[in-house]
Amino acid sequence: MSVVLSVRGLRKRFGGLVATDDVTLDVAAGEIHALIGPNGAGKSTLVNQLSGELVADAGTIHLMEEDITGLSVAERVARGLGRTFQITSLLDDMTVMQNVGMALQAHEGGNFRIWDAVQKRRSVWERAKAILRDSLLTGREAALVADLSHGEKKQLELLMAMAMAPRIMLLDEPMAGLGHLESQAMIGQLEKLKAQTAILLIEHDMEAVFALADRVSVLVYGRIIAQGSVDEIRSNPAVREAYLGAEDELC
């Protein structure tokens, strides 16, 4: 399988704290690579370096064999890198439909036009309608984002990221704060997404990780202490010691 995202020797310090310590990992096409680790392990920090919001101190990031280490967030998105935010980050004054429309509009381009009418961009709105019709947010198109429930916001994050047709998607805890049923629905969706994009899944819901992941990396204090299949990770003594034994503390 071809490698979509390749990370080599990534390092990031915050003052005295090493938040990312020599991280090396690959995500291949068609796979879900899960990244697990306790709170504060540096998972979000890693995602932010991959997406370009944070600049790594050392190491390289390649997307489809192109070195993107020095590129901006927007440039990485243009090359097919998508993401969702752990703490949802949406356009709160706009409706669900407008949010999806904005993602499509951004992806389509032509946004320096000051003399067209955005309402009349049929390709945008027809696709937005279709995306929402087939989603769990159907019926909520006209709702303002500020009025959505937490679960609905998580859904919208996912829809917007997928509307950009990414080659690789970085999902930062898509199930955090969801109820059991919502989580189950999300697991079903991610299963389906696998066919469309490679996924780096940051998650602390073990059930979800073991159900979905093709490969798992375990991050502790910024370091990857183990990497392998679900079964390998389950039986890895270092991982068990690090925290599978203390399952409650795992997050």
Next chain:
Amino acid sequence: MTRHRILGLGLLLVLALMPVLTDLAGQPAFLSLMTRILIYGMAAASLNFVLGFGGMVSFGHAAFFGIGGYVVGFLFFHQTEGTLFLGLIPGTSQLLITLPAAVLVSGLVAALIGTLALRTGGVQFIMITLAFAQMIFFFFVSLKTYGGEDGIIIRRANELPFLNMRDKATFYWVVLAITTLFFLGLRRVVNSSFGAVLDGLRQNERRMAALGVPAFRYKLYAFVLSGMGTGLAGALMANFLRFASPDMLHWTKSGELMVMVILGGVGTLFGPFLGAGAFMVLESVLSSWSEHWPLALGLILLVVVLGTKGGLMALVSRLGGRK
């Protein structure tokens, strides 16, 4: 939609009849007040484009207003002197040349200021735009050839073919026509693809970046458009006052434009015009009562902002029933 259209056309009709009405009422001063309201309305609406629609709080828009005015002044000066500006550009008093020139030059200056200032945000952006405007203010004060602190007297308003621009009513109608086109153009830009992206950037830059939208160039474009609109207003104001002076560039002018925007309604299309109207009327009424009128104006501003939650435009929408 149709209701808005009827209201708009009604308002336009009243405005178009204004010279006749003020004449009948024997209040010619009111016509010049109306002319100034329209001009300041355009300047405030231009500021509101970045401030309200784009979320960029510029405290330096007097720079573009003044530069627009000075372009008219320079061109007039060199025409009467029969000399070349910078040894290159001949003067002119044709409005069809001076207005586009003013728009172009203010756009260029906005591009320059924006390129530097937009690398920052928040309070820093406010301070940097203010600093640039002050630099430009002192630069013009130091230009002794062009009157320094006294500015340039423009003895005749710019000419338009077939029209007598010295006639107050004709001048008003020209300003009204330009304001109408300006308003329709602004509405179009706000509802364009670009306008939508700008709205997105105002709400959440981080989200827009994740959608692949690099904020800087979009904000710069908005800043340039805003500078151009403000320069247009400045050019008309110089024609109206027959005068281009550092007063137009003073930081208090930036503040006044901001007050108009806040008074009228931040991020609304029509609010800045209402705000300009309210500001000019209050200024002329209050200043005839007391020299401490800015204090009274400040209190009124406080009441309006706290009382209406969204300026006069919010009040009007509420009185008019639904939004």
